[in-house]
Amino acid sequence: AQSVTQPDIHITVSEGASLELRCNYSYGATPYLFWYVQSPGQGLQLLLKYFSGDTLVQGIKGFEAEFKRSQSSFNLRKPSVHWSDAAEYFCAVGARNNNDMRFGAGTRLTVKP
């Protein structure tokens, strides 16, 4: 079965600074990859996903992620963070032959004024 590692439990960045959240996956083939965001007290919202094609994926709220097969990574980036981006971010990997999806433990983002 696939698995996901988010190495950073908590990240703090200043408003306006760039952001990169790391995600590493383990899967025997090219996976489906997702990033979700969870605001306090809310469910998860999809930011972006990769199924195939261009390895640089654009999402909502100015986020992008790059699939790097050689590094088994799918890192999330944003060039300039806004205070409203403070939330928890989850990376997920989905199987190509069934409905199975595995989530990372999450990275909590704090934005300093």
Added chain:
Amino acid sequence: DVKVTQSSRYLVKRTGEKVFLECVQDMDHENMFWYRQDPGLGLRLIYFSYDVKMKEKGDIPEGYSVSREKKERFSLILESASTNQTSMYLCASSFARLGGAETQYFGPGTRLLVL
């Protein structure tokens, strides 16, 4: 827009009680899922259903059961609540896609406290 609703945002129950958590989706999705979310552990799959009256165990089904009598509704049942089931419970739904996992849409979650 896909909408997934959960019957309660907060619940407080006593040890040994039978607890029902309900989830309803309005997008005619075939698949529905129940997860629990705990700090540092991310989301762990309890059960999922790919059709009415069909269910599959996830990673942590012990102490839980589910019911799906209608396509839009998926219920999670704690047969005899215990304190270690205090958690955030998230419901999700997705289309069934041949060839793999599809985007899941989540409800707002139910925070359950078992005393």
